[in-house]
Amino acid sequence: MGRIAYVNGRFVPHGEAVVHIEDRGYQLADAVYEVWALFDGKLADAEGHFARLERSLSELSIPEPMSRRALTIVLKEAVRRNRVRDGLVYLQVSRGVAPRDHAFPAGQVRPAVVITVKAVDRAAAEARAAKGVSVVTTPENRWGRCDIKTVGLLPNALAKQKAREAGAAEAWFVDELGFVTEGASSNAWIVDGEGRLRTRDTNANILRGVTRLTLLDVIREEGLQVDERPFTPDEAVAAKEAFITGAGTLVLPVVSVDGRKVGDGVPGPVATRLRRLYIARAKATAI
Template sequence: MSRIAYVNGRFAPKMQAVVHIEDRGYQLADAVYEVWALFDGKLADPEGHFARLERSLSELRIPMPMSRAALTTVLRETVRRNRIREGLVYLQVSRGVARRDHAFPATPVPPAVVVTVSRVDRAATEARAAAGVSVVTTPENRWGRCDIKTVGLLPNALAKQKAREAGAAEAWFVDDLGFVTEGASSNAWIVDGDGVLRTRDTNANILRGVTRLSLLDVAREAGLKVEERPFTPDEAVAAKEAFITGAGTLVLPVVAIDGRNVGDGKVGPVAMRLRRLYIERAKATAI
């Protein structure tokens, strides 16, 4: 069955869905995006994703293309037409179509909207989590506004390629001070030797991950001590556990970094417990 995409007010088979060649997202990466995990046909972490979308658009001075209620309807209808229950929903909003010029269009144009849905094999992702994954590190070389979820992802793509060529699942950026900032498409966490759950604070140049934010609440509710404090790759290797979070990965244990085992090189109980608790929360609050 041909997958269906939503593009600027119309639903069309994915292979026939197109955007204008002068869409500023294509020409200048002048666009933002969001990705929702989909559980049983429902959008996970809805408030967090909508709030971040609105903030990202505001930071780039792109107006919301429609009300939150209308956008929710579009997202749900795209899901329904694709008949996918477990997956990911991708939304992209660009400034719109205008003659190519670095400055904003003198006459405002309507934002351009694209929505697609993809299927996720939950059994496969659970098996992957049970086995754990490896990551590699790479120097931080991104722009200074990673808090905005833009489509300008070339450094992230290069980092992902580095990981793939090394047989790893993810790449962690490391800043000039030697601290891990975040992954190419995820947030980075460790459980240190004292049992403290640590992740980078959002005052650093990192994306304000929605899954990250939800997991902070989940961890605290579970009675875990949490600190938003940086760590080095060496500290991560010496930690009891490490893991990554994101809409696509949920909570995914990391067992090796740059070819070195994290702790005993096995998936730890804290990450798997947090994965279970996060999924339970996500399913309960999905819309």
């Protein structure tokens, strides 16, 4: 069975899915997106992703295309039709189709909705986590509203390409003060020399990561100390451990930054434990 996509009210073969050339998401990046991890065919961290989607739409004054209940039904139907048990669900909502103009179109325009689903090899993902990944750093050059999950991802794409060319899995943006903001598609964490978990606070210009939010709950339940303040690449290298979080990576240990070893150069016990605990929580609460 081939992949199936949802486009503006219709389920169609993935290879035949199309949007209008004057869709504002394509023309102007006037669109937002969300990604849910799938465990056993269920949506992980569902509440957090729906809440962030609604906030992103509101910040851009894009009407919600359907109720949360209706969207849940469509997402689950997309998963069912694709017969994916473990994977990722991608949702994109643009302002809609209108003659190209920078300003918002006059009158009512129906938001455009696209949903795709892809499988993830969890065994391969676990093997990757057991080995750990490398990151590179790159200057922060994104706009001032990274808290909105828009499709305007060219700086992120360039950062990812830099990482790929260096044989790394992720790139960390570094601001003008020398602090790590976040990854190109993840939030950044370290376990400092005193055993405290550190990650940038969301008052900074970073995305309000849903996996990050759930992990903070797990951390507090485990009685671990967390300090929401920034760190530099040098502090990451000097740390006991480092890791990244996101719907695609879950909790993924980082073993080197810009070619410099973090800790012992292997996944540490804290990140390994948090990955296990996060996955257990995600599976237990998925809908």
